Amino acid sequence: MENYFQPEIECASREQILAWQNERLVKTVRHVYKNVPYYRNLMEQKGVTPDDIHSVDDLHKLPFLTKDDLREAYPYGLLAMPLRDCVRIQSTSGTTGRRVVAFYTQHDIDLWDECCARAIVAAGGTKDDVVHVCYGYGLFTGGPGLNGGSHKVGSLTLPMSSGNTERQIQFMCDLGSTILCCTPSYAAYLGETIKEKGLKDKIKPKAGIFGAEAWSEEMRQDIQELLGIKAYDIYGLTEISGPGVSFECSAQTGMHINEDHFIAEIIDPNTGEVLPDGEKGELVFTSITKEAFPLIRYRTRDICVLTREKCSCGRTHVKMSKPMGRSDDMLIVKGVNVFPSQIETVLINKGYPANYQIIVTRENNSDKLEVQVEMVPEMFSDTMSQVAVKEKELVDALKSMLGIYAKVTLVAPKTIARSEGKAVRIIDQRNLY
Template sequence: MTNSIWNRHFETMPREQMKVVQSERLRDVVERVYYNVPYYREKMQQQGLGPEHIQSVDDLKLLPFTTKNDLRDNYPFGLFAVPMSEIIRLHASSGTTGKPTVVGYSRRDIGVWSEVMARTLTGAGAGKNDFIHISYGYGLFTGGLGLHYGGEKIGASVIPISGGNTKRQLQLMRDFGSTVLACTPSYASYLAEAIEEGDINRDDLKLRVGVFGAEPWTENMRREIEKKLKIKAIDIYGLSEIIGPGVSFECQHQCGLHINEDHFIPEIIDPETLEVLPEGELGELVFSTVTKEGLPIIRYRTRDLTRLNFETCACGRTLVRMNKCTGRSDDMLIIRGVNLFPSQIESVLLEMDETTPHYLLVVDRHNNLDTLELHVEVEDRFYQDKISELQALRMKIQNHVESATGLSVTVKLVEPKTIERSEGKAKRVIDKRKLL
């Protein structure tokens, strides 16, 4: 592998020069959202702000925050800054009330996405001679197509196999000579086990690097994947609201994720006071997109907890690095790459007469894949019903939950008043996955 850099101009730009670029782009995006997005104009006017008040990145702290709820409240296209005739792609991620978070891309946005993903893959050591095996899902989820664009941008041979059908995945991985694997870390672990238990020998594969993201994973998990698959496992970070994958990426030194800060300006805030924290402090990650046309976002609260490192990396990149996220400032779970809020489950149960609003989510990891189990209290009058009727109720709940969340779930019906009550905040989730 090499330590090549895709865009040396921006990725190794001196800090002061980067600040000039960011300030110029910030002034431009603030003016665009002020005049083209009623939501931002109203929020800025409420704070007595106009575009003329934002002259540099030092003024970023004056601007209002944006949250996932703001995207939900403006569903589907209320935060778009260009006419729909200029939007050439729509993607979406799960929301808190069944409504997805919708994101739109102009033609130029797709170009930016391709660029940041080219940086990501080059940072992982990929190049035009590689075969990139993409096992991220394609569709409304941004993972598959994001990696796809980056792979084509660097001139690699892209294999858009998407998820599922593990036996076929391994066969094509061997037959096509795949050298780069792109998927969730849990699916990489699953593939490693499938190789150990199947007919294909690891030595028959040409894999040398993996590009993994879309869910939290640990250093222990990284070491296990690297050992079993005999590859270098590279972490990537992204979220659909900002662009999808490509927001930040590890290089081969694996010492923090380089943020593409000429496109996405990061801040770290105290999630309670909302004040910007000093350099190096742990807090909530906030992003402002300064080159996006379709859905530019100002000070988006990711809810992810991390810290920033502004030192130049051993690879030569001067881009600020973020640590692996240590947790979240809200109650969102990430299960098999899908965002899940307990409130989504609650909304489903509140619509049903047969159940109480008392429930417990148990998240675990078996065979390196996340599992979701839902314990639900049944109303007294229904719990006495025949076993066949309880089974029908269980399937009804399971179908409703899977339809609302997009996640497979195992439902367990329990007697009334058996789920622990709390005088404080109700404990709705037990997450047994080891994230140490």
């Protein structure tokens, strides 16, 4: 039997959903035009005013926002409410070191929590569950999002945060966690560790809500077997709110987008032209209920497909496929966004050539990031300790830029292929998509 957190919304008629979207889009565009000079400029450049926007059919008239806009407008340029009305900031890494910051009013936090609550209930969560959240807490939206959702459902919430696997497993055993929330790779790692320790009989999870990184169907099967659970995907991004923009239901064939809060479009990433449902392209979101940080036509760079076929779960909101790739060069490693340009900045600052290669692998369900860097005479010394000091400086600088450890491999000059066209900077051996 399917459970819903808000059945009247989640199973609303298409007409009802469209009516909400029309009304809320018009309102949001007016709000943004009035309060965000940055976006008003973009609209003026395109020759469009709020009077041109009457319904979702007019959405295509509005200009796009990209991560570059967020960077340029950092930190307050896209804020649509006075700071005194905001209660929270979350953040994600951006390109070349500048972070993306998103602001929330209490209303915005409530609707975000609501979206996560829908995901938890869709995974079978109730007041009787123990929701074990081992996404990172802090600026990262993973922990706070699922934490808030779990509170809304009324489940007992375990705010574990990430790391310390021993303690995670001990609490799973001792406190009877029933719903696990983390990245899929960490879920697989936990599963392996529990199996090695022979503790599978001591844990009793029934479901997991896994997101923040790409994972395959094969990985889902592995996790489900290892932990004896049903594994649900969840999707989101800090710019739009955080996890819970869309979530999987019992059908496990795509994620329902919370269309009462977010309008989804699929566009051709090269031309910006809107594509019909069922076609593969870049996912674009417009948030229509947020107060502090409403983004209009925000290009996610995630490539996926939307489907409106009737879902066996009874929900009527559009479904998106798992992301099938990116329209930019961003990598997600250990759930963290990594841009090659960030690595390039560090190398140049440290006096290394900008010819490098990034190799991402997954060993024992854990992502490994390696950066191959060409040696330069200035970094070389006849003593190993001197070379090691330089190498460590580079490793530390990368860690501080990316937020995660990257192994540095020094290679001989001119050994990294100079390509004649687009440089092959990234070798992703994880086969995620």
